[in-house]
Amino acid sequence: ATRGPPKSIDFTDDLEINLFDGLPFSSHALVKNQLVVLSGMAKTGRSTQIPQWCAEICLSAQYQSGRVVCTQTSRQQAVDLALCVADEMDVNIGHEVGYTIPHETCCSSDTILRYCTDDMLLREMMSDPFLEHYGVIIIDQAHERTVCTDILLGLLKDILLQRPELRVVVLAIPPMTDKLLSRYGSAPLISVQASTPAGVVHSNSGNKDYFFSALRLVLEIHRTKEEGDVVVFLASNEEVHSAYTILQRECTRLGAELGRMVPVVLCPVQGRLVPVQTEQQGATGCRRVFLSTQQGEDMWWPTESVNFVINTGVQKKLVYHPRIRANSEVLRPISQCQADVRKQLSGPTGKCFCLYPEDSKLSAENSPQILESNITPTVLFLKRMEIAGLGQCDFIDRPDPEGLMQALEELDYLAALDDDGNLSEIGIIMSEIPLDPQMAKMLTIAAMLSAPSCFLEPPAGMTHEAVQCHRKFQHPEGDHFTLINIYNAFKQCQREQYLSAKKWCLGYFLDHSALKTAESIRSELTDTLNRIELPISEPSFGTKTNTHNIKRALLAGFFMQIARDVDGSGNYFILTHKHMAQVHPLSSYGAQAHKLGLPEWVVFHEYTLSENNCMRTVSEISPQVFLRIAPVYFFYNLPPSESKDILQDMLEPDGASKQNDETQKATAVDSDANGGCAVVTPTYDRCVIQ
Structure with missing residues (x-):
């Protein structure tokens, strides 16, 4: 069957009008449709204004269907957005607005809008598989294609059928929005226009020497004395630390007339980007040089100060190989989606330097992590959801059959499955513990x-x-x-x-x-x-x-x-x-x-x-x-x-x-609730959790 073009609603500029106060087109879209897709780049207010607007809708219905939750792909983003929105709404963090990230919760019974990481919302489904506590679920950064976000999108399709009163808003950027529209059929598209992007300068040479080219460019920018901080996207954490060491050494050689330049490492730590604190940050006449990898593309940047972006155009990723049960480190070009996000960070008055030719053939969208990761924990979770009554997960991109078979084989080895391929008692216990199944005994x-x-x-x-x-x-x-x-x-x-x-x-x-x-x-x-x-x-x-x-x-x-x-x-x-x-x-x-x-x-x-x-x-x-x-x-x-x-x-x-x-x-398998130690002989000592 064919369908006409999606219903499209356009907003211009950067959502300076607060959606929490009501915008008639958007309100109408969510009231009349179970699912709405919103297309918007960084710096459009999509992650702060849309959740407030949804909270207003739930408030007007006196929370009869539940409250609002907004997922993020990183811990830092969830915390920063909750703090920002609480300030905009003039409420106390942890009361009307809160957040939940791994190992930390800042919420109360009064919380009507909660930011959380996508993995925490999945964990919540263990006790509330149909997410009945929520009236509106916002899936932010869907274009990043994390495993948890993809699973949420797959399971929500079934949950929407079970809960007609539930509303879902998916926030993404093209071309992910096109994929979502083809997937969900009649969902309306709300398009949020960003301000004019930065001027973009491409390199005509190849990017084989991208690392030192980026560092030379940082020094050239600083010598121009143009104001503004610099963001440099490198391929790996190792390159980030190497660049920090080199720039620190070069800073000591700069003349005093050029002013201070301070390199700042943004280290990815368990879903957070932790900046190295320095005394010079924010000081007058001091230029910060933020060094990051692809994990920093969609973070909560100090965008008012960033005026230059240097995009090396490459990234190092770990790709899992099911056959050998190991990751390999590969260097590959970024996607066009990533490139577009980076261009927005410096704003209309800034410049984005791309250290690759303009005609480089970049893949349109980010590669789904579910196709490149060990999905054994994912399969364990989905087996648990089957017990809860949810049907098959409707994957946007279905995992490779070899990866699925290896995951099922590994769970079988760990005694997590019974003879019929369903979760065993040990498997249910493993699914309760927020760890990779292999680590569930230590x-x-x-x-x-x-x-x-x-x-x-x-x-x-x-x-x-x-x-x-x-x-x-x-x-x-x-x-x-x-x-x-x-x-x-x-x-x-x-x-x-x-x-x-x-x-x-x-x-x-x-x-x-x-x-x-x-x-x-x-x-x-x-x-x-x-x-x-x-x-x-x-x-x-x-x-x-x-x-x-x-x-x-x-x-x-x-x-x-x-x-x-x-x-x-x-x-x-x-x-x-x-x-x-x-x-x-x-x-x-x-x-x-x-x-x-x-x-x-x-x-x-x-x-x-x-x-x-x-x-x-x-x-x-x-x-x-x-x-x-x-x-x-x-x-x-x-x-x-x-x-x-x-x-x-x-x-x-x-x-x-x-x-x-x-x-x-x-003679093989005998197990108990404490460990499920499978052994070769019928007599053995039992394992216990330590």
Whole structure:
């Protein structure tokens, strides 16, 4: 069937008229339609004015259908927008307007408009699958194509059928708006016109030397003495930190007549962009140079001061490969969608320098993250939603079948599925815990791995001192145990108060905010486990029994991430996909390999295909314990290798022939509510959560 063009409503300028006070066309659109698509670039007020207008509509209906929630793709954006809107509405934050982000809630029973990250709204669906608390749901930044936003859009299509009174507003920019209109049929389109974009200057040369070209351009801009801050979009976090170091050095060589120039790193930390604070920020005659990656494109910029944007046109992304269960780092061009967003940041009087030719062929829209990520947690969540009565998720872009099969296989290995492919009791427990399924059995380790890295990068000339400080926490059993050492020492410092925790962290080159985040994550996990009445073992860190139990808990989740040193020199063979890797230089093993030697068998947390193919967060394991923990149906499906033969000999020392598949399965899986440890023999000790 064909349809006519979408009903279109145009607003000009940048929404200077407050929609909270009412605009007749937009109000009519939402009253008469369940779903409205709004097209608007950055700096149009879409994320502040539209939610206020929706709150007014709910207020006029006396909240009979519920209140308003607006999703964001980053934590910082959710907090900043809530603060801005509360100020515009002249109300107190946490009352009429609030926010919810991971590990932090600022809301009350009076909250009528709530900003939250898209993953938090998904978590809310665990207890309220049809989101009946809300009358209007606003999905902002849909063009960023995060996994959580795509799932929300897929599930909302079914929820709208179940709740005719619900209203949904999707905020995006072209070409995502075109895709949404073709998907939802008769939805009206509201177009918000931005002010005239900045002047754009393209480079005619290729962008092979984009990094140094960008830095040279920063210095040239500063020498012109034109006022305004500069935003530089680089490809990766490593490039951002390198640029910061170089610009800091160059700043000392600038003449006093040019004024101060201060580089500011915007670090992506768990969904936030954290600026490095400096004394010069905001000072008269001081130019800030913001250094960021693609995570900073749609953030809450100080747009009144930004006058120059330098767009390198490339980005480094991690792309997940289901077949080898690993990420690879790839350098690729940005999309035209990203380029358009960046052009808007400097406003009509500014300039945007694109370090690539104007005729470069950029992809039209952002690539969906759901096509490039490990979707095992996503499949676990969707299985939980099936129990709640929601139908199949209507994906905008359906995940690759290989990725779906690998996710289902991994959940099966973890005993999260029953024989019919539905969630088992263990799977339901895993879905309640806001972690990757593999980490659902280790509280402190999971908290430390889920938080940002706790290790600070030392200042120039202090690397040796930082290494010596970090060595004091190193544990002979491996990096996972080192993380527990650091966490326990941090907690002890807090209890004894012999030194402020911030000063203690600074003295040991540790990140205080990262450790506070880990503390918050662990507290939240403990509350979740108490709520679902799941027992937690008493901590007895340092004992042999506890060490053994921690390793068993690690293997219960990460039995697919086992490697063996094949030549005694640190060349590790990864059993699941036959790739070779080395231990990361910052690992405790990497630092003391010359003294203690490297373990033969290890379990690792993360492996990335890159120039050096390093494994991060590595601990020694016993192959005998691996054989007891790993599910039989996983072990016998391992690809052939010398390492597998060694394990096979341990399993069958007399060389007896393998049992048939039915016998293997009969001896394979026994589990309890505390861990679901699948083992090779019918007698074993049970795993508990620590």
